[in-house]
């Protein structure tokens with residue numbers, strides 16, 4: 001056994017891993033990476049088919065991100081955001097608020113600090129709270145929404161009894177928002193709730209639109225994405241409306257609606273049919289709930305659907321007067337595709353291009369204002385992390401955004417999205433493929449025992465795990481979610497590499513099932 005493996009086995013406790021199984025075999029020890037390729041300690045190469053657990057955007061060892069980090073290293077790596085500002089964090093905050101607000105160039109005219117802000121500027125995401133990872137980005141949104149609701153509800157002169165009611169949150173069935181206690185409380189993964197139930201606060205759940213396994217879908221299974229052939233009456237949207245009404249009746253309307261837009265990740269790559277997000281967020285708004293968008297996975301072009309943008313770009317070359325970046329191309333966030341304007345936008349995984357742990361929670365002037373006051377009123381937001389606003393992370397993020405907003409990246413993403421779609425179609429010849437769900441550059445392939453009945457493999461059969469192990473033998477790395485195989489390639493993945501990723505999946509399913 002290589003020395004590195006011995007050290008790992010002796011001391012490292014791996015996340016979400018049954019360590020008894022882990023200790024029984026030699027792990028893949030990664031020593032380097034370039035583009036979409038990872039290389040292990042024996043020199044064997046693998047394709048990084050899940051972008052290193054959904055974080056990497058442009059590939060490993062990208063020259064521009066490397067250069068940006070090195071440039072930053074030569075000045076300073078970290079100074080505290082407690083009481084101090086710094087250059088890359090300020091630049092990044094400004095940049096994030098620009099790309100997070102579609103059409104923001106037109107709207108910039110409105111002064112966000114004017115005493116009577118317009119409706120549009122009230123909805124603008126213009127404040128950024130930095131933290132370290134997706135879980136903390138969600139904790140920040142949760143705490144802010146909780147405290148904002150308590151303050152605004154009591155200020156609005158609601159009866160004292162009502163003031164005492166704790167703000168309550170609604171999220172989606174199967175939701176995953178991270179592993180810290182607040183984030184787990186917002187999620188609805190039974191396994192985690194069983195383990196930590198006593199530590200968690202109560203939040204409510206409502207049906208997520210899982211078309212393939214929806215009890216309201218009357219369509220027989222077809223060899224297509226279940227969203228396309230579903231037969232239903234949008235009962236899932238009706239249930240959301242019902243939930244909001246019932247909660248209002250209890251005199252404590254939901255403070256916030258928490259959702260992953262367009263596709264729920266860890267729940268099993270569950271995509272939403274077009275129009276669902278728009279409808280449910282309108283319902284939530286009409287009931288006065290804050291919209292908390294978890295774009296930790298979906299952010300930064302993952303849900304691309306960029307074809308329209310690319311066409312625009314190709315037919316109308318950028319005018320000289322246009323800034324090199326900043327609001328030019330929309331659709332970097334999933335919310336944009338359904339014109340949803342959340343009150344909180346939580347970002348992490350892809351923020352630094354998959355280089356360094358950094359996260360951001362964006363919110364509005366309206367939320368920010370609820371925390372302003374005289375020092376002794378103690379309206380301060382009492383929250384922060386040691387590495388908040390880290391310079392190296394911010395420098396990497398700025399470089400990653402430069403790449404992301406370049407015409408070359410846009411074109412590459414569009415091409416890769418199409419290649420992936422074409423390649424995935426070939427999987428329909430396999431009898432164990434029940435549903436293929438693609439949203440931009442995220443794909444989930446659900447394996448089933450029986451296509452006609454949609455009968456799943458029992459979890460203890462480890463069908464997904466065995467398929468991924470076989471894929472690794474074919475030189476393609478990814479992790480399953482139960483019976484769902486995830487393909488989420490870095491944006492630099494070539495057509496040939498994408499073909500190999502899907503090809504390995506096909507061969508693995510044939511061999512294992």
Ligand SMILES: *Cc1c(COP(=O)(O)O)cnc(C)c1O
Pocket residue numbers: 133134135136138176177178179260265266294295296297298348349
């Ligand atoms: C990964 C993930 C999180 C948690 O992020 P961490 O960086 O692992 O803490 C939260 N929400 C979504 C949607 C995620 O995919």
